[in-house]
Amino acid sequence: MTRQRIIQPVVDLLRRPNGPRDRQLLYGDTVKVAEATEGWSRVISDKDDYSGWLLSDQLGPEVPETHSIAAPATHAYEQADMKSRDLTSLSFGSKVQALSEHGRFLETELGFIPAIHTAPISGRQADPVSVAELFLGTPYLWGGNSRFGLDCSGLVQVGLLACGCACPGDSSDQERELGLVVPEGSPAKRGDLLFWKGHVAWVAGDNVLLHANAHHMAVAFEPMDQAIARILAQGDGPVTAHKRL
Known part of the structure; x- marks a missing residue:
């Protein structure tokens, strides 16, 4: 496999050529090119091993990024x-x-x-929640990974990657791979993650969540108890995991 980098500001990573967006890559992200056909390339992202298709002309040679x-x-x-x-x-x-x-x-x-x-390029942020707070008000976008649009798992990933912590791209993988389960009944702390089926949120403070969500159609703060009740009432189930990094 050859290695290349993204040369457009934001690139959709597609499930198949001309298919739906699963995630996004940013300018300078590096990838391994697994195959190429008819102007399309299937790539594997170096930052999280996510695989998908993009247009081959969105790729260019690696350079020493600074x-x-x-x-x-x-x-x-x-x-x-x-x-x-x-x-x-x-x-x-x-x-x-x-x-x-x-x-x-x-x-x-x-x-x-x-x-x-x-x-x-070698610098690391100290607090993933502080990074996530930079995106407050960013519009919700399914599969989004940029300031121009984010989804729930994208908001978690951007905070952790900025702090030098490995993080998968999907909330289901994040629930499985990140952190340790907090015992039931223990208070939530800033930096914890709450998971639902298909959703994840940062704990930003006492009874405060920060998450990219379709209710607000944006990255927003929301009282934790209110969010838990709202998500349950709309039919998306209870919290499935409380994890601490």
Whole structure:
């Protein structure tokens, strides 16, 4: 298998060529190309081993990436000037190669990116919930993994990957693989995860959840007891697991 990287800001990872979106990959994400046919490539994502199809022209050769986007989103500009024309937008977690420094900007192959919106590629965040809170108000998007749209498992994954913690892409796999079961009746703590069938939420504080959900159609805070009752009432069942990382 060959290795390549994503060269578009956000790319849908599809179940089959022209099929439904399962997840997304971001600019600079690296993949292994398992097969290619008629303009499509089946790839395996390096960050979580997720497999799917994308258009072959969304891939390019690997480069030594130096920085990741540390703001919720940023722009690449035509010049090292915030008033110059913006060329593209990038989400948190995208990875770029800095070619040179120009005052408050980094020159990249995409254009000039505000240095304050970046962090060294080797850097790690300390608190996954704080990372998830950067996405507050982001619209809900099934299979989404970017500031432009997220689903519940995408919100969990972005926080953990930013902290250097391995995390699968689907909530069912997250429930199986992440953390330890908290004994029934124990209080929830910030950083815990609550799971339902097909859903997951961060515990953000005392009786507060943070989750990307279709009720709010956004990443939102919600009282924990209210969310548990609402999800049960709408027919999606009780909490299936309370996990601590």
